[in-house]
Amino acid sequence: MESDTNSGTTDSPGEGKTSRPARPSGLRGKLVLSHLAVIIVAMTLTGAGLLTLVRAYLLNALQDSLESQAQLVAAALLSDAGVQVQPPAPDPAYNTLQQQQIANLAVQIQSQSFTTGADDPALLGPESIRLTSDLPTYVVVLNSLGDPVYESGLPGPPGLRHSAAAKAALAGGTGRTLLRGENGDWMALALPLRREQELVGALVLAHPLSDVNSVLNDTLSRLLQAAGLAALLSGALGLILARRLVRPLSQLTAAARRLGEGDYEYPVPVETHDEIASLSAAFESMREALLHTERTRAQFISDVSHELRTPLTGIKGLVETLQDGALDDPQVRDSFVASIGQETDRLIRLTQDLLTLTRADEHALELRVDRLDLAKLVRGTVDRLRPEAEKHNVQLEVSALEMEVSVQGDPDRLEQVMLNLLDNALKNSPQGGSVKVGISTISARELASLRAAQPRFSWSGNLEGPARRWAVVRVVDWGPGISPALQERVFDRFFRADPSRDRDRGGSGLGLSIAKALIEQHGGRIWIESPTPDWEGANPPGTQASFILPVG
Template sequence: MKSPLQRHPVFTWVRSLRSKILLSHLAVIFIAAIITSFSLLSLAESYFLNALENSLISQAHVITQSLLPQLHIEAPDPQIGQAFNAIQQQVIGNLNVQVIAPSDLLENKAASPLSNAELNSLRDITIELSSTIETRFLLIDQEGSTVISSADLDLEPYKEIPATQDAFSGQITSSVEKIKDEEWLFVATPLLQQDETVAVLLLGHPLRDIAAVLADLRTRLILAVGIAIPLASLLAFSLSRNLLRPVNVLADAARGMQAGVFDIAIPVERSDELGQLSRTFDSMRNRLLETEKLRTQFISDVSHELRTPLTAIKGLTESLQDGAVEDPEVRDRFLASIERETDRLIRMTNDLLTLTRVDAGGMKLKLESLDLRKLLEDTKTKLSPEAKRRGVQIQMELPKTPIMVTVDHDRIDQVLTNILDNALKHSPADEEILVTLRDANRKKQDPNPSSGSYPASLMDEAFKPTLRSGPHVVIWVQDRGTGVPAEDLPHVFERFYRADFSRSRDHGGSGLGLSIARAIMDAHGGHIQLLSPSPDWDGSGNPGATVVLVFPTGFPNF
């Protein structure tokens, strides 16, 4: 029993398939947005840092060539073209510095590595950056002392900065350091003279502008995600509703079928997997509807069939109780009728049991190799007393050589007995029943000149629709009765179906014989068909009927 919480609408919605689809879509979109945002921020930060690093390296080239021409940087010059002059004007032209005249620097171009006097001279140069330029630079000698500094930076000792340490090893490196709670990017470039690192030029630039750009980008991304999530929610809700509409239709149909309502139309508007599911479900519904109709009809037919003999037995019993038992002749006649109706009930019960096993897939076949000729002769012998009583002759046209098939003896005997018994019941007196056995694999059939036999060409044409590819044999059972109306032929193998009054309960049948025969033939991989009128009917007399039985000789590979 569900708790009140489980019956709550919110709990029900959370457990629904729609909520799972909706939440899964939102989760995917949210995770994708977060990953994209972090990736974009990371790429932007990396791009800005790389751009600033390249700019600082370019400035290092400018400063080195302008202030220290006797030194050089062991790195390719930046490919900046005309922008080089702009950077030079921005970085150097805006510097309020006192520098050695270019002519004086050129005179020292061939000098030896920096002497103490030269370092002292450079140290005395006063350099002040203009208020519009935030880049700071320092010249650090091999001892770690600051030779030139454009500003006082609270980052002593400078030689301990990782970038400076790597630069003294001859590498141009960069690192991010924090000065007074503010991050700076430092680029250290080694200054070489005669392939020896004599100093390091350290340039630094605050990252507040990049941080501001990234903060603005972060705000925009949060705003974009905040707008995208509701829109994605609406889209996911609409998508889940459209996606689940066929499922809801199927669920409603299933609930209706559970309540016994099968005539529910299921529209199929899609060509995807859900459309295939709808078509399959609709096919199942039609099968269930047909099965339900057959079940209802079957129960009605069984009730009707059982009521007739039971009513007769009850009436006869009451008559005997009312005094008919005193008359020996009446008593014997009534008892014979009771016995006949009881036998009919037993046959019907056995037939119903057989059909139940067939429907449940429980018909077990005991296959063995048999000669159909002998099986037909045994059936004729068994029914000869009944044929003699009715004044009907059973003629058989059988090949001289054995016709071997792999079948269940008892089941095929049941089929042949039912077919011949029906033919006897519906054949007028002084008529004959013709049974023909033919091996369809043989080019020439054994001659058996009988006035009632079918010409081979007539059989081939008449029964061509019933024959199958592969090795098989055919049995034709032809009677000269009243035949079966054309409108009844498609239904003769249905349970409890009777074509007309002449094939009614007066003959003592249960209405299940042909249904059982078809089930047994299908289990053997064979085929049964009823033709009426008989193919050789010339238009005079009764049209008759012919039952065609097709047996595979290579069962089960039929």
Template sequence: MLKGIRSRLILYITIVLLLIVLLLEGVFIVAVHYFYLGSAMETLSSRATTSATFFNKYLEGYSINERARYILENLSPEESSKVEVLNTAGNVIINSFGFSSSELIETPDVKSALAGGKGSYQSLTPVNGERIMAVSIPLKESGMNIGVLRYSISAEPLYHVILKIVLNAVWVGLLVILFGFVLSLLIAKRIVGPIQQLTSVAKEMATGNFAAKAAKQHDDEIGTLAVTLNYMSEEILKSEKIKYDFISSVTHELRTPLTSIKGWGETLLMGDLSDKKETLQGLEVMTGETDRLIGLVEDLLDFSKFQAGEITVELQPYDLRGLLEDLLLQFRYRGQTKQIRLYADIPDQPLPVDGDFNRLKQVFVNLLDNAFKFTPAEGAVRIKAISQDALIVITVSDNGEGIESADLDKLGTKFFKGKSRQSGSGLGLAICKEIIGLHGGSLRIESEFTKGTSVIVELPRYQV
């Protein structure tokens, strides 16, 4: 069983060449056969017809025996054909060798001539030791058949020539097949070689060596595959780097609050619990750091669901204004503590959506939290809602540090945090995009470096 592409390619090319050579050889042999035998038969027929016409015209009134004697006496010395004169019974009266016999000839050409027409005959198998070609023409007297003039030659020399040509053609065909086989080896090597190289590179990548690169040898489909394979390895390397950066970032995010909690815990255990101010300060720090840990763990849990495709939403209609107003109250205090102004532009008319309240709250809390996180003191955060015919558009914008254009397209992908040194797992926006997508909406980010960022959320308007 041929399992390799190389073996199958060689076999198929050889079979195709063999079929083509056999077809051409067959056509050539048939053409040679008809050319030589047809030309000989045509020449023989022309000579027999000319002689019979002459003798019928100028030997009018002569008996068949007299005509036979005249024909024999006037044969050309260069005549190579065997000439015979037969009577109406098919017996030979005389032949060109001067012999007279009562030999009976019943070949198809003689029968046709006796019936009044010209007959031809070619034996495909030897008759009396040789294959012959014969043409018979009736000899007539006053419109009546009185005998037959028969020209015949041996076809053996022609068959020998044809056989020699056929053997030469067979040798040429074998050389063509051999040349085609060698050519198929070269073609198979040229095609399979790059594939084997790609296979080797793919195996290297399978073992984790993503630095292995495939060489683009030709500008064809295999070359395109090599480029694609290299691109895939580069993307995997980038993804691996982002993943390792994420692990490092998460480790740092976990270590920082845990260190604070442990430090204050030890301080409280070893300190004077009667110092109410210090105790409350320690508990406040520990509570805040615990909240950070809870948020990080929730992000990780949501991300695991996101990866498994298990994030679900329970949709029900409600007015989005209530959620936005609650968030304004929640973040106004944070704005005061960080000296960041919070502005809101929310219309008086309802903002009906068909959504999951808790999941949408998670999205907007994350967006506002990011806005406050990346906005410096004395900065501003704005939340704006617009009700359109088919969409509810909510924009959360800030005048913070902004995002570089090189990072803007990657923002919102898993593990990506950009170049900011602010705390965070880099999962929040990816999860937000997934949640908004489950609501049939979209989330996009517009930003200008050092000038600020706007996150635009579009949700389908619920038709009341």
């Protein structure tokens, strides 16, 4: 429990538990890792594609360059005069690699003697030519039999003479091939040498791919640096985003835990405007509803205890007095026993009321619904209370319809409602006053205007049921009335406008809350108003308690 208290302090809504490191299994860890994974995969795919493209481009450029070199050299070899083959002037638009390749063309043919070959003028003699090249292009001149007539002094790629490119050139075509040797990768290009349509040999040029590879390696290392930086930045960004996402969740978790421990006062801050904010808002309204329920429950228990204590204390006092000798006086004894009987009746009525309300809360109120004549039921209840009215010197008048008003309902429960409304009216009527009871029916349209005329009352729920007509029962008295501010509160449990006076009259403040539960369970509504809408306490304005039920 202590650790909970400690964590409670760090959980405060303002701070949030955001400083914890991201665990890979936690939401934050998962978010950051997936963010990183996406960046790494994207960078790898882009890098691989880019490197492939650059490589293809460089190899193409190299191949073009080798081909033009080879054509120039071949032309020089086959001409009759000594020729110096110069590279074309580098174009500023060319990149370094292309310029270097063009420079490779500085091949000098010191002498040529395709004609000086002894018997066979088609043969190239090894002594007949001198080629120089300072640069790494490797040159081999083959005679028509495939024997080398000239080879650059530099170490070249192994097997160049027998390469597919050389063979293709000796067969009369242009050969291109990539070679791999201990001294690296090479690109070879071979052209046939023809004199007057006759194949006299082949010229094979090979260029190391080290330039291309170094460019590719350079590009790769830059790409890796960029990828590292991007991963770092996106990781940091992912962490910030994940924190912003996880923070309200941690706050929600802390609040849910506190709620579970019975702390309904711990609020959840709603800081953002996203889905988590909606969740927090929903949680917050749930917390407020729970808080309200909890307060109502606590209030209810304290009210119940109070209501039970009053008659019990009375009974205890009466019993003690009887024990102290009052038993011996028959007159006192009878009056005390009668009082005990009254207090016990009050207790029984209270427990029955509480039971009814609890069942209504649990939607477990069993109604024995039957088709009944509401007008008859109202008249019957009024007749039952006539003696009571006479006792109070109050006149009871009924203006109920003579025709039948048929409703579906539990007669006992509806009578219970009527009895309470009449009891309230009688209790609050002045001596010599009167109470009027009316019953009528109205159409759904009339109900709508009636409802619109009573904006003070929140008639919960939808009344547009299949009911076409509604029965309206009104109980009107000319007592002190109920101020507008209290007209809705009288339906709260144990609510009494004037607790000391109302309790003296035997009321526990449950009658109207039970009436409301019963009427609503019958598909109707109940409300109270003091006849003058702008009641200011002048002249006893009286009270009008009304309820409606669907006719059917």
